Amino acid sequence: MTEQLTLSRALNAGLRRSLADNDRVLLMGEDIGTLGGVFRVTDGLKAEFGADRVIDTPLAEAGIVGTAIGLAYRGYRPVCEIQFDGFIYPAFDQIVAQVAKLHYRTGGNLVLPITIRVPYGGGIGAVEHHSESPEAYFAHTAGLRVVTCANPQDAYSMIREAVASDDPVLFFEPKRRYWVKGDVDFEEEALPLGSARIVATGSDVTLVAYGPLVATALDAALAAADDGLSVEVIDLRSLSPVDFDTVEASVRKTGRLVITHEAAQSGGIGAEIAASITDRCFYHLEAAPQRVTGFDIPYPPAKLEEHFLPDLDRILDAVDRVMGRENSLTGWSAS
Amino acid sequence: MSSATSVDKSVDGEKPELAHKQFEEPRSDLPGLGGSDRGGPDERGPEEELVQILTPMGERISQPVLDTWVADVDGDQLVSLYEDMVVVRRIDVEATALQRQGELGLWPPLLGQEASQIGSARALRKDDFVFTSYRENAVAYARGVQLVDLVRVWRGTAFSGWNPFDVGMATPQVIIGAQTLHATGYAIGCQKDGVDSVAVAYFGDGATSQGDVSEAMIFAASFNAPVIFFCQNNQWAISEPVGLQAVRPIADRSPGFGIPSMRVDGNDVLAVMAATRIALDRARTGGGPTFIEAVTYRMGPHTTSDDPSRYEDGAEHEEWAAKDPILRLERYLESAGILTDEVRAAVKTKSDEVAREFRAECVGLKNPEPLSVFENVYAAPHSGLERQKRQYAAYLSYVEGGTR
CATH class of the missing domain: 3.40.50.920 (Rossmann fold)
Known part of the structure; x- marks a missing residue:
């Protein structure tokens, strides 16, 4: 089935499908539940899957990522939203020293199927800390996969692949393209996550x-x-x-x-x-x-x-x- | 105009309505904290208001709330706790010797903290899960970690000695305080799964200054997570005294987050065990998080690389030596007629055997294969890393025929 969607709605559809496919998938972040996220990427998901799986968290980025690690220890697959690119730095230690390294540090015994979604980039006339592109920090960090989508079809497919990945994924979303529309084929066979x-x-x-x-x-x-x-x-x-x-x-x-x-x-x-x-x-x-x-x-x-x-x-x-x-x-x- | 006056005016003398329900008096049902004055630096001595069952002289005193939680601890169990403490101290001594002999790169001694670690860890169930710092070797021992697995990290052959899921203990954390968030997340997971397992975060007084610990308490309180924040206040963060981290008792901090706390004598294995059982019971029955400050003392250096003579006051050290956790249990067991010569000899034999095995396991550890450096970075193949690995393998066979 093919539908025309904005990139933001395609992400929403991909997250909905991920939540439906696996009950260990959880969404967590600031304003993602009742509000549906400041960019509405998680719109309606709390109503559909409940506050237990679409979790509004305290305003603490290290706390979001750090508790996601504990949930991964418990077998969950958390999808964390960092509200804006420039807000990711308080979570830097938890991402770089913990999420990225714990599979290695535990000799492969712990898997960290954690997706960290980050709206990024400029071009929307925003205030400071709302237009940054911090992807290189994370691409430089062993243990992380770093991906970014550019169109609604990839948004839908790649977010599902990221959530399904047993490795942690930094998922960068091009915020100035959230409203770009495109066809999304929900059954299309996706390219592997690491491919151009x-x-x-x-x-x-x-x-x-x-x-x-x-x-x-x-x-x-x-x-x-x-x-x-x-x-x-x-x-x-x-x-x-x-x-x-x-x-x-x-x-x-x-x-x-x-x-x-x-x-x-x-x-x-x-x-x-x-x-x-x-x-x-x-x-x-x-x-x-x-x-x-x-x-x-x-x-x-x-x-x-x-x-x-x-x-x-x-x-x-x-x-x-x-x-x-x-x-x-x-x-x-x-x- | 003072700020207090302006606050009063702004609310017309009435108490502001809080968005969240006020935490019911956090201390009311828990022993250990009596101070009601809030605000300024604390003037209390280190021992005041500490909950205790065994005095440093080994007298068992009545502590009505705690007593009921260790009423079942009979002579055999006391001997078992004693044995554990003696054994972990013996391991500590052996490890320090191994470091001096160049067999270990580093070792963080737990000398003086045996009661805090054994008393708390022995209160746990197998299905509970602990998230510790690097000094919790006695906790690891109590969780059932194998001796060889205790030394891998310190010999430098691996970053984790054991599979966390085999023993219910996460890979110890070097980044100060980071594990408190992991424990909280794990506890939230237990809650979602509808099980009554509890997560325990072990950390030190220095860690309480880290933002992660505050964030962990916020998450734990907001989600009523079944987690115990177990702080061993050993008075030192390398060279920095606890007064630099907290001007009031550390246990005073968590009630502000909505988490009740207890301040126990960390050198009293029974008091520690009782406090932990209280906290476990609260967590298992939906009562949410509890904070325990186990007041103890780091009798050794921060690690084998440290030199406390540059900062530690000898008199303070002697004062704490008199409060030794093993000595006081020994005195109590003697006076109760439990610690016979036979028992004492058996414990000595056991600890010597453990030390011997520990040493043999340590020196028997082989270095990992060179190319294992690339393993377990990712759960699934990563094309960039695979290429580096193949190129390095080619390099190794080129220069040294594949071995190094």
Whole structure:
């Protein structure tokens, strides 16, 4: 059965199905029950499954994640909501030192099927701490799987796969795309959680994006086509592990790589992809891989966010750079 | 205008209506806390208002509330508690020696805390689950952890000595206070499952300063979770005295969260056991969380790497030595005619045997295989890690023929 849903409603449908399929699945977080979450992702689920399974918690992120660990010890599969990206840091120890490491520390005896949902990213004119992209911290942490969806179909499928995963999953939701509609086939066979997807085929440049910037990357590919360039767009979907095989195969074909994300550049996902792909297909590269990212600054005030977020033009500028065409840095010198 | 005046005005002299029902006087049915003055630093001495059944001199005194909870503890059981305490002290001595001989990387001695740990752990059922810090080796022993499994972590062969589900004891926690949240979550799970198992969080006085412990108490109170917060106040967080963590008795803190507390003599194995049984009974019957402050003293260093002579007052140490938990039980058992020469010899033999086995198991532990470093990071294969593992395997066979 196929239905047109917003990304937010698709997540809601995926969570509903997860709750229905397995009675050990619990949702917990701030305002997720009676209110249905500040983005309404959990709307109606408390009414349907009860306050015992859709739990409004005290306002304590470490408490939410820490008690989820205890519930995992008891055989539950908690799905925690962190209300906004910038609110995740109080839970950092519980995620990085506990959730991520406990399977290893217990010699594999404890499984932590914990999903931590995080609305992330900017572009909605929000106040501070509401527009961040902290995914690299978690992709850098052994023991976690880190994924992000970019469209309603993946939102539905990937949240179910995350909840079903015996490994802890950081599930990043592109909040500025919550209201984007798309077809959701409830019976579609989902791709494995750790795999990327080619969402536009091309032969000149490989453009890697994830989460909120996949739509922007697709727009850029269309615009480049008008200019006679064929851009292949990869929706990375998983940041740990990264599906390097898919990216490598594409770059071997195109010889050029542009990576884009909202998160700051240094030590980011783009850096890891550039390094690994350079390692894997150095002799196939026609140009140095380029990153189009947020700057190494705190997320700026709303009226300045357009000067932080990668957009169509900045991506096309990088495409021109790898193509050896005139671009904003032609003739530019640091000195 | 003083702040008190403005508060009075804002509520027109009436008590504000609270969103949640006021916790009924948390101390009314529990022994251990008598102080009613609130607000300032505490002037009470360390022993005042401590609940006790056995005095340091080994006299058994009447404590009407606690007595009923240990009325069934007969001579045989007392000897068994005594034996446990002697054995875990012997393990502690052996482990310290093993560390000095280079067989263990580190050891956190529990010397002085035997009664707190044995008295509480021996009160538990098999289906209860404990979440501890790293010093609870006596708790582990009482839970049935094998001797070899006690040393793996400290020899550096593994991060967990045992399967938590075999003994109802989580992998000990090094991050201070983090396990209190895990215990609370586990307790919430017990509640959802409709079982009367109880989760127990063990932590120290230093941990009470951690946000996780406050958050755990908030969650436990809000969900009425069947969890016991068992704080061994051993007076020290490495070099920092408890006064730096709390200006009032630690047991005074939890009532503010809606969790009743007891303050017991942590060197009195019977008082500790009674208090734990009270808390267990409350938890099993839907009474929710309880906080126990077991007042004891860390007679050894923080770990074998520590040097207490830089911060500890010798006189205080001597004062606490006189309150030794094993000595006082020994005195009581002697006066009651239970601790015969025969029993004493049997306990000595047992503890020496355990120490011998402990040592043999320790030095017999082999280093894990190099490539096991990659195991159990994930429950399911992770393509990035698999590649690193294959590359490192290739490296090992390239440089050293696969062994190292």
